[in-house]
Amino acid sequence: MTTPIWRKLMMAGALAGLMSASFHGLAEDASNLALTFQEPEKFTDIRPANESRARFRERTLAGFERIFQEFAAELPEGYQWQVTVTDIDLAGDVNPMYTRTGQDIRVVKDLYSPRVAFTHVLRDGYGEQVAAGDENIRDMGFLQSPRMVGPRHQDLRYEYTMLKRWFERDLMPQIEAHQAKLPKVSQ
Numbered sequence: 001m002t003t004p005i006w007r008k009l010m011m012a013g014a015l016a017g018l019m020s021a022s023f024h025g026l027a028e029d030a031s032n033l034a035l036t037f038q039e040p041e042k043f044t045d046i047r048p049a050n051e052s053r054a055r056f057r058e059r060t061l062a063g064f065e066r067i068f069q070e071f072a073a074e075l076p077e078g079y080q081w082q083v084t085v086t087d088i089d090l091a092g093d094v095n096p097m098y099t100r101t102g103q104d105i106r107v108v109k110d111l112y113s114p115r116v117a118f119t120h121v122l123r124d125g126y127g128e129q130v131a132a133g134d135e136n137i138r139d140m141g142f143l144q145s146p147r148m149v150g151p152r153h154q155d156l157r158y159e160y161t162m163l164k165r166w167f168e169r170d171l172m173p174q175i176e177a178h179q180a181k182l183p184k185v186s187q
Contacts, residue, residue: 003097004160009049014075016170017140022069023089027084027106032070032075032079032080032081033072033083034080034081034083034084035042035065035068035069035083035084035085036083036084037061037064037085038084038085038086039103040057040085040088041057041137042062043089043095044087044089044115045089045090045094045095046060046061046088046090047057047090047104047106048104049094049104049105049106050105056068058087058131060156061092062114062157063156064085064088064156066139067146067156067160067163067164068081068083068163071134071163071164071167071171074167074172075122076124076125076126076152076171076179078116078124078125078177079122079123079124079130079175080122080123081120081121081122081123081171082120082121082122082123083118083119083120084118084119084120085116085117085118086117086118086119087115087116087117088115088116088117088159089114089115089116089154090106090114090158090159091108091112091113091114091142091159092106092107092108092109092111092112092180093106093107093109093111093112094106094107095107108143108158109139109143110140110142110143113139113140113142114139114142114158114159114162115136115137115138115139116132116135116137116140116159116162116163117136117137118133118135119131119132119133119134119135120132120135121169122174122175124178130174130178131171131174131175135166137162137163137166139158139161139162139165142158142162145161145165146161160172
């Protein structure tokens with residue numbers, strides 16, 4: 001006996017709802033992160049190629065939120081990270097000149113490297129400042145560098161790779177140095 005198509009559709013919808021709920025739960029799980037976007041409508045480049053500007057901005061900012069939440073999940077227990085993104089310049093440039101129809105497309109070339117500017121403060125469980133700064137990260141060789149992309153970050157693969165490299169190269173060593181200075185607790 002075969003399952004009716006309506007039952008298959010209902011099961012697929014229920015499964016999609018469960019997957020969506022668990023995805024949203026993941027997105028809200030990084031309670032150690034306070035992320036804000038300062039005047040995103042003035043960011044250098046969050047221009048859509050073929051969708052509404054508001055929808056593209058919303059989707060792009062949600063992607064950056066997932067990236068920072070992923071990094072915050074790697075922080076030691078008790079740490080609090082406050083991040084304010086002040087500017088985003090996505091990899092590539094939106095240009096209608098590359099199509100015969102004049103429709104906008106995002107052209108990715110070495111010339112249009114990704115850049116993210118943000119301020120941040122990282123505090124340990126006692127409120128002591130571990131790291132802070134005004135970061136202006138740009139990856140001029142983004143097309144030549146190996147990709148560290150997971151399926152959650154395909155739309156922002158160049159930006160994710162650039163930020164992941166900064167996180168591992170700059171922020172994690174500061175955390176490790178701070179933890180090495182802390183007195184060892186005997187058990």
